[in-house]
Amino acid sequence: MEFYTLQEFMTYTKGITYLLMAAILVGITGFWLFLTDRDEN
Amino acid sequence: MSRHDTALYRKELYTPFNLVAGIILIIGCVITVLRFTKGLGTVTHLDDNYPWGIWIGFDLLAGVALAAGGYVTSSAVYIFGMKRYHSAVRPAILTGFLGYALVVFALNYDVGRPWRLPYPFIMQQGTTSLLFEVAACVALYLTVLFIEFTPAALEWLGLRRARNIVTKLTMLLTIFGVVLSTLHQSSLGALFLLAPSKLHPLWYSGYLPVFFFVSSIIAGLSMVIFESTLSHHYFADKMDKTHLEEKEGVALGFAKAASLVLAGYFAIKLIGIAVDNNWHWLATGYGLWFLAELLGFVALPSLLYAVGVREKNLTLIKWTSGMTVFGIILNRLNICLIAFNWHLPYAEKYFPHWMEIGISVFILTIGVLVFRFIVTRMPVLYEHPDYKDTHH
Amino acid sequence: MSISRRKFLGWIGAAGMGTALGTSAKAASNKAFTGYPDSMGVLHDTVLCVGCRTCEAACSKVNELPPPEKPFTDLSVLDTKRRTAVEAYTVVNKYEHAGKQGKPVFVKKQCNHCLEPACASACFVKAFAKSKEGAVTYDPSVCVGCRYCMVACPFNIPSYEYDSAFSPRVVKCTMCHPRILEGKVPGCVEACPKEALTFGKREDLLKIARERIQKYPDRYADHIYGEHEMGGTSWLYLSGTAFGNIGMREDLGVKPAPELTAGALGAVPIVVGLWPVLLTGIYAMSRRKEKIAAEEKEQAVAAAVAEIEAKADKKLADVRAKAEKDLAKAEKDKEAAVKREVQKALGEAAAKHEEKAKTETEEES
Ligand code: SF4
Ligand code: SF4
Ligand code: SF4
Numbered sequence: 062m063e064f065y066t067l068q069e070f071m072t073y074t075k076g077i078t079y080l081l082m083a084a085i086l087v088g089i090t091g092f093w094l095f096l097t098d099r100d101e102n
Numbered sequence: 103m104s105r106h107d108t109a110l111y112r113k114e115l116y117t118p119f120n121l122v123a124g125i126i127l128i129i130g131c132v133i134t135v136l137r138f139t140k141g142l143g144t145v146t147h148l149d150d151n152y153p154w155g156i157w158i159g160f161d162l163l164a165g166v167a168l169a170a171g172g173y174v175t176s177s178a179v180y181i182f183g184m185k186r187y188h189s190a191v192r193p194a195i196l197t198g199f200l201g202y203a204l205v206v207f208a209l210n211y212d213v214g215r216p217w218r219l220p221y222p223f224i225m226q227q228g229t230t231s232l233l234f235e236v237a238a239c240v241a242l243y244l245t246v247l248f249i250e251f252t253p254a255a256l257e258w259l260g261l262r263r264a265r266n267i268v269t270k271l272t273m274l275l276t277i278f279g280v281v282l283s284t285l286h287q288s289s290l291g292a293l294f295l296l297a298p299s300k301l302h303p304l305w306y307s308g309y310l311p312v313f314f315f316v317s318s319i320i321a322g323l324s325m326v327i328f329e330s331t332l333s334h335h336y337f338a339d340k341m342d343k344t345h346l347e348e349k350e351g352v353a354l355g356f357a358k359a360a361s362l363v364l365a366g367y368f369a370i371k372l373i374g375i376a377v378d379n380n381w382h383w384l385a386t387g388y389g390l391w392f393l394a395e396l397l398g399f400v401a402l403p404s405l406l407y408a409v410g411v412r413e414k415n416l417t418l419i420k421w422t423s424g425m426t427v428f429g430i431i432l433n434r435l436n437i438c439l440i441a442f443n444w445h446l447p448y449a450e451k452y453f454p455h456w457m458e459i460g461i462s463v464f465i466l467t468i469g470v471l472v473f474r475f476i477v478t479r480m481p482v483l484y485e486h487p488d489y490k491d492t493h494h
Numbered sequence: 495m496s497i498s499r500r501k502f503l504g505w506i507g508a509a510g511m512g513t514a515l516g517t518s519a520k521a522a523s524n525k526a527f528t529g530y531p532d533s534m535g536v537l538h539d540t541v542l543c544v545g546c547r548t549c550e551a552a553c554s555k556v557n558e559l560p561p562p563e564k565p566f567t568d569l570s571v572l573d574t575k576r577r578t579a580v581e582a583y584t585v586v587n588k589y590e591h592a593g594k595q596g597k598p599v600f601v602k603k604q605c606n607h608c609l610e611p612a613c614a615s616a617c618f619v620k621a622f623a624k625s626k627e628g629a630v631t632y633d634p635s636v637c638v639g640c641r642y643c644m645v646a647c648p649f650n651i652p653s654y655e656y657d658s659a660f661s662p663r664v665v666k667c668t669m670c671h672p673r674i675l676e677g678k679v680p681g682c683v684e685a686c687p688k689e690a691l692t693f694g695k696r697e698d699l700l701k702i703a704r705e706r707i708q709k710y711p712d713r714y715a716d717h718i719y720g721e722h723e724m725g726g727t728s729w730l731y732l733s734g735t736a737f738g739n740i741g742m743r744e745d746l747g748v749k750p751a752p753e754l755t756a757g758a759l760g761a762v763p764i765v766v767g768l769w770p771v772l773l774t775g776i777y778a779m780s781r782r783k784e785k786i787a788a789e790e791k792e793q794a795v796a797a798a799v800a801e802i803e804a805k806a807d808k809k810l811a812d813v814r815a816k817a818e819k820d821l822a823k824a825e826k827d828k829e830a831a832v833k834r835e836v837q838k839a840l841g842e843a844a845a846k847h848e849e850k851a852k853t854e855t856e857e858e859s
Contacts, residue, residue: 064527065527065528065529065530065531065626066527066529066530066609066610066624067527067610067725067750067752067753068230068610068611068614068615068624068750068751068752069527069624070527071229071230071615071752071756071759072228072229072230072620075229075230075759076227076229078229078762078763079227079229079238081763082762082763082766082767085763085766085767086278086281086766086770089770089771090274090770093774138659139659140657140659141655141656141657141658141659141662142654142656142657142662143656143657144657146656148654148656149656150577150578150579150644150650150652150653150654151577151650153641153642153644153645153654154641154645177773180777181773181776181777181780182776182780183777183780183781183783183784212640213638213639213640213641214637214638214639214640214641214654214655214658214662214663215637215638215639215660215661215662216638218619218636218637218638218639219638221619221636221638222618222619222638225619225636226619226620226621226636227618227619227620228617228618228619228620228621230614230615230752230755230759231615231616231617231618231642232755232758232759233616233618233640233642234618235759235762237618273777277769277770277773277774277777280769280773281765281766281769281770281773284765284769285762285765285766288758288761289758289762292755292758292759293642293645294645295754295755295757295758296612296615296616296645296646296751296754296755297645297646297648298747298754299648299743299745299746300645300648308757311758311761445743
């Protein structure tokens, strides 16, 4: 993909970052559960 | 409700407070009709140089900062484990939720086409805009606060099962709340990073997001103290023993925290001047105004809080909290309005239309009324007897 | 190091994550964005402008704007400073005595069609876009009306239809984008009688401007406004005097608008990534502290209980021993007392007996 302006480039990269952020928030919650699943108490 | 009760209720309804509130609501409704039938031009003094007025400067920027009590208190209690402040959580969450709800409500007046407010999410995402970030976080955080508040409502309604499910989520919601608050509190400051040529150099700084975030903590802490004194004044009969007993500890603890954070805020504000070499601006008119804000409403309250804590002087703490809250509002107004467009001649500067102020007061009044409605009914200032000792 | 990097690092550093972001931002800013090739622009030569307002009239006509109060031929309008407005996408301003020999200078003002528009960077619904033809276009069908674009524009260009209740729009010069797509030149450029406006490829315009400066060094200041300002604009200006004298700000810097917020935007995902980790860590720590405290409390309680029990046992034993001793003593005492009493009784009895005997003998005698 080619970008001619910084504005275009940022729109694209930040868009992906936003999707990743949503995934991170869900993922980290799940991961915490996985991590502490076998803890007693 | 028996006959007698109704009569009593009627009598209670005609208090001076209610009368004033009623008048404000009527005027507010009239302005609302004007705003949505005649457009922004009729009810505001906004113009092309000042596209943002007090509805943004006060209702949005200051409003969001002052509603920070929710995340500050819940993170202190649930994350940092300061269980002794537990009774402060519910009122803080309630004020936070109402605060954000009213901010969103106020935005409907300010934006040109409020029915399009969901467009950034459903039509096109302007991901390079800090405002997109703010909008997303505020929308999500409002939801989080709503869920965080539901236990009180569910206890009131007697829905035990649902209530227990929600309280299981407390930790998750608290962490989400802190993440979202960090983001949008700082992003509100970052909005102005885009306008270095319009905001006075003393207020413009690459640290603006940090300044906004740190001062939101101060605002949150001070609001909890401020509002708890007001609540104590008006709703003491609604408070249970735990709340009354913990109240003093909350005031002292929060004042200590606020004093410390204010000191840190003062320090980074100084660093902000140094980093951009703005010292020479201090000797100008705007500089004096900046110093008034920095010394009078940052350094001084920090000191007063400290004295109040050392001497266990709750009256001093109470007054200082009011002063600090005022200082944060002043800071937001400075950035959004007063030091904004500092190049413009005085005649072209903005001063709010009385109807703009009217709407701000109208919205504030709605907030107070809803708060009263809720705390006189739901277990906010006291623990529901059925759920005692179920601290989550 | 440019101010941008310094400020950017400053705020990231303050948040305590300098290294993580420093690299990614560098990656972005190391990339050079040159803008759309062959995009168009307009060169406004203020030295040639005579302030006739023909361009204003043409703009009003091609954009079908309502006619102004005073006709475009009325030059007294120039006596007051104006900015772009809903009913005027372009305005000409007069700067008295700013030119050679104290002559007035006229400057046409309209959207500069930035290469990296601040308005586009600000808009959260992407209503503004830089087109490949050079115009910065606006799409009213998505605009929410937050007016952040107006806050952001460093040239104070966009204007808002505050008087419309149901369909207010942001308005500004379009560089006559529809006309450009039709192969025509912008209305104002076409109308200018003095060729103070030149339409063409931005690159060619820069060349023309440089040539003029070179050819007439005494007529032009050595500065093409818009070549670098705010990262460059498609509308370029030539002047005979410093641009500051003709109402154009020279303190805007050369940094394109999106870079101003890149630092803050870059920190957002880092907060999302690390805050939960940090907060959960603190939570776990305070929970652990609580647990240890609870355990310690339990232990302390147990120890205290044991101690109290031991003490109590000892006390009990003491008490018992003492009681036994007391009992023994008491028994002894009792015995002694009994003995004493007996003796006393015996004594008394003996005395009585004697007395009785005495009286008896007395009676007998
Ligand atoms: S001059 Fe202002 S309105 Fe025009 S493109 Fe640049 S930022 Fe946008
Ligand atoms: S007013 Fe419209 S165009 Fe301007 S930033 Fe807001 S949504 Fe975008
Ligand atoms: S380019 Fe078109 S819209 Fe812009 S000022 Fe000229 S005539 Fe008006």
